[in-house]
Amino acid sequence: MTASGAVDSTPAQRFIAAAAQFVQRVRGLTAAEDLATAAYDRIMRRLGVSMGFAGVIVCLVELPEIAQQGRFAPDWWTAPAVALAFGWYPVLVVVSMLSGARPIKFVAGCGAVSHLLVLASIPFVLEAHTVVSSAVWPYRVTPLAVTAAVLAWPTRLTVSYLLVAAASAALSTVYTVTEITPTVIVENFLRAAGLSALFVWCGTAATGAAARVDRESAIASRRAAAQAAAQARDRERARFAALIHDAVLSTLLEASRAGTQSDVLRRQAERTLEQLDECRGDDRDPDLLDARSAILFLRSAVQEINPGIRFATRTWPGYDDLRMPVHAAGTLAAALAEAVRNSLRHGSVPGREVRRTVTATVSAGSIRLVFTDDGAGFDLAAVSADRLGISMSILGRMRQLAGGSAFVESQPGEGTTVTLVWGGDGSR
Structure with missing residues (x-):
């Protein structure tokens, strides 16, 4: 207990409070930064969460095969390879829930690059034609990595990544499996590229549609604002025209009829001058x-x-x-x-x-x-x-x-x- 009567917080309580403040701050910054890209940011979040959970599920499904093929690799390689191939996807789930499009792109890009690193390391850690299987396990993860590339990069770069990743996966299979034929090589490449292309098409269609929604929303907002300003200017012109017609012209007409000795004319002229002064001194902005x-x-x-x-x-x-x-x-x-x-x-x-x-x-x-x-x-x-x-x-x-x-x-x-x-x- 402190002198002021407050209870000292424990380190755990301070950590929880700091974490809660960080989450609130990240959410606030995300909302503030992405108002112009609301639909795109929403789609990126949902795709990021889906991709993250998909990566975790694929990892669990592939674990038996990874353990079996790990017998043909050095002990130090399998665990880091699994961490590189799948470790970014739980991070992607957390980032997608708490942050915006930029961190999602960064984490997804790291996942895509890490997959290429795993494929590139295979010739250096596995002996040729030693894996008794239809394909080495990183081959089956290639469509997942290509989908991560969809979140990270523009379409052209993603398509280039697709071709490189599919070719690398097919070559890794050629190097590792025991029985290989030219037909199997072509089938492996087409299978990896075709399935990956399907995910690329779906992902780019979703993000492209969201970006179009944001553009149309921005255009509609600008049009509404411009229309409101035009209406305001029209009302000011109409007000001034009414003043000229109802006050100035009527005063001049009365003066031409009654001369300058009429009390009614004098009061009307004074009121007209007041209205003109108000109009002249009015600082209204259209x-x-x-x-x-x-x-x-x-x-x-x-x-x-x-x-x-x-x-x-x-x-x-x-x-x-x-x-x-x-x-x-x-x-x-x-x-x-x-x-x-x-x-x-x-x-x-x-x-x-x-x-x-x-x-x-x-x-x-x-x-x-x-x-x-x-x-x-x-x-x-x-x-x-x-x-x-x-x-x-x-x-x-x-x-x-x-x-x-x-x-x-x-x-x-x-x-x-x-x-x-x-x-x-x-x-x-």
């Missing part, structure tokens, strides 16, 4: 949305997904002073749209209609959006790390926005509430 424009923009983002969702607005005194950057409105709209889509996908309850509502509260310097449904709900603690719809597309996106924050509350059977807040540093 890339800033006022309260009405921001609400219309956010409402349209929801109704484009489901027009049946109720959108309510509450205002505080001074809300007309709100000026919201277009990019901030786009980020809020994207996070709100993701919350709505998640509810539509996962919040339905069989046998009854789920009520969904968005409430926007506007003040002079902030907007607070609360999306609620009375649907199925979920346990936040049970959401796996690779489910990034909430952690990245909502929470991470709002963390990246200056002055933005987000909160998600849900319980199984009690619906879900998503709160998005913008204001403070990002309000000007």
Whole structure:
């Protein structure tokens, strides 16, 4: 017990606390860095986890054959060869769960290169034609290593790796097995290359589709922001045109009719001059949305997904002073749209209609959006790390926005509430 009354933590407790902080920090950095590549990062995580577990399973399946063929190799070679061929896959599982695309690529690339090292070492540690089998065990691991190369490198480099790995595997079989014919050599190469090519095609198709989704999402966000800015400029032009028509021209017309002695004309002229001064002194930026424009923009983002969702607005005194950057409105709209889509996908309850509502509260310097449904709900603690719809597309996106924050509350059977807040540093 310390003098302040706090209990000294043990080394184990300090280690656990430090590990927990590290995991949270890695997750936070991942969400912050990969907002522009959300779909690609998600696919990489899932492929990395799948590949990692596949490597562990293949290792367990191949262990009897590895032990049998190990009798023909030096004692010091088999264990390091197994570690090089399979040791990166458990690491890949952990990295895929905790980190982003870059570490996944690095670990997968290490696994692919390590497999080539194992194949290259075979002529130096095994005697020729001593393995009584159809193939030496690293040959059967080649498609797994090629799939790791898919995660690590671009398609052209992966295809080159496929050809090198398949040829090396076939040659290792030629060198080690006791009975070999030209037909067997060709069959071994085609079998390794063909199966590996199938994995290359599937992997590149998945990652390519995810990258296209990210590109289209970025284009859609830019278009929405540009459209909102154009609408804001059009409204400013319309406001100025209305002022000219309703105030200036009517004042001039009244002056031409009544002369300069009319009290009504004098008051109208004074009011017109005040309005012109306000317009001249107004520092409105066409890339800033006022309260009405921001609400219309956010409402349209929801109704484009489901027009049946109720959108309510509450205002505080001074809300007309709100000026919201277009990019901030786009980020809020994207996070709100993701919350709505998640509810539509996962919040339905069989046998009854789920009520969904968005409430926007506007003040002079902030907007607070609360999306609620009375649907199925979920346990936040049970959401796996690779489910990034909430952690990245909502929470991470709002963390990246200056002055933005987000909160998600849900319980199984009690619906879900998503709160998005913008204001403070990002309000000007």
